[in-house]
Amino acid sequence: MTLNRRKVLFLLGATGGIVALNSWRSSGLMDVALAQSATKGNISLPPLPYDYNALEPHIDAQTMRFHHDNHHATYVKNLNAALEKYPNLKAQSVEQLLTNLKSVPEAIRSTVRNNGGGHVNHTMFWNIMKPQGGGEPTGAIASAIKANFNDFATFKKQFNEAGTKRFGSGWVWLVSADDKLKIITTPNQDSPLIDGNYPIMGNDVWEHAYYLKYQYRRADYLTAWWNVINWDEVNNRLATSKV
Numbered sequence: 277m278t279l280n281r282r283k284v285l286f287l288l289g290a291t292g293g294i295v296a297l298n299s300w301r302s303s304g305l306m307d308v309a310l311a312q313s314a315t316k317g318n319i320s321l322p323p324l325p326y327d328y329n330a331l332e333p334h335i336d337a338q339t340m341r342f343h344h345d346n347h348h349a350t351y352v353k354n355l356n357a358a359l360e361k362y363p364n365l366k367a368q369s370v371e372q373l374l375t376n377l378k379s380v381p382e383a384i385r386s387t388v389r390n391n392g393g394g395h396v397n398h399t400m401f402w403n404i405m406k407p408q409g410g411g412e413p414t415g416a417i418a419s420a421i422k423a424n425f426n427d428f429a430t431f432k433k434q435f436n437e438a439g440t441k442r443f444g445s446g447w448v449w450l451v452s453a454d455d456k457l458k459i460i461t462t463p464n465q466d467s468p469l470i471d472g473n474y475p476i477m478g479n480d481v482w483e484h485a486y487y488l489k490y491q492y493r494r495a496d497y498l499t500a501w502w503n504v505i506n507w508d509e510v511n512n513r514l515a516t517s518k519v
C-alpha cells in the first residue's frame with residue numbers, strides 16, 4: 277500500500293512539515309505546523325500530555341520520566357544532528373522521510389530509520405495512552421476490531437502474544453494494510469510506515485518501557501497496558517488511516 281497524498285498531508289501536520297501548508301490552510305493542523313516551523317526546521321521533543329505518574333499503577337513514574345526525557349529526547353537529538361547536514365530534508369515531515377526511506381541519503385539512512393522511527397513511534401505512544409484509560413474499545417475501532425478479529429478478547433490475546441514473542445527490542449502494532457487491520461511486530465525502532473503500513477496503535481516492548489517495574493515479565497506489562505489505552509486517540513488514528 278502506498279500512502280496517498282491526503283494522508284501524507286495529514287502526516288505532515290503531526291511533526292510540522294511545512295511543504296504543503298498552502299494545501300490545508302483551512303484545516304486546524306496548520307497552526308501546529310506553524311508552531312513547529314518556528315523551530316527553524318528542528319524537530320522538538322513533544323511534552324508528555326500528562327504527568328509522569330499519571331499512568332500509575334500500570335506504568336510507573338520513573339519509567340515514564342526516563343522513557344520520555346531520556347530515550348525519546350535522545351532520538352530527537354540524534355535525528356536533528358543527522359538532518360543538520362542535509363537541510364533540504366527538513367522540509368519533509370519525519371513520517372514522510374520514513375515512508376520514502378530510500379530517498380534519504382545513505383549516509384544518514386540508518387540514523388533516520390532508527391531515530392526518526394524512535395521519534396514518531398514514541399510521539400504516537402504517549403498519545404494513545406491516558407490516565408483512566410482502557411476498558412472496551414469504542415466507536416469505529418470497536419467495529420473494526422470485531423470485523424477483523426471477531427472480538428476484543430481475541431484481538432487483545434493475539435496482540436499480547438505477538439508482543440511477547442517479539443525477540444529482543446521492538447514494537448507490536450495494529451496496522452492498516454490494504455484496507456485490512458493486521459497485527460505485526462517490528463524490530464528496533466522500525467516504523468510500519470517504512471513498509472507503507474499505517475500504525476493505528478502500538479506498544480513498545482523494549483525493556484526500557486517496562487523493566488523497572490516488571491523486570492523480565494514482559495507479558496504482565498503487555499496485559500497491564502490495556503488499562504491505559506486512549507481509545508479516542510486510537511479512533512483518530514484509525515480515521516487517519518482511511519484518509
Ligand code: MN3
Nearest residue numbers: 347480482485
Ligand atoms: Mn521506548
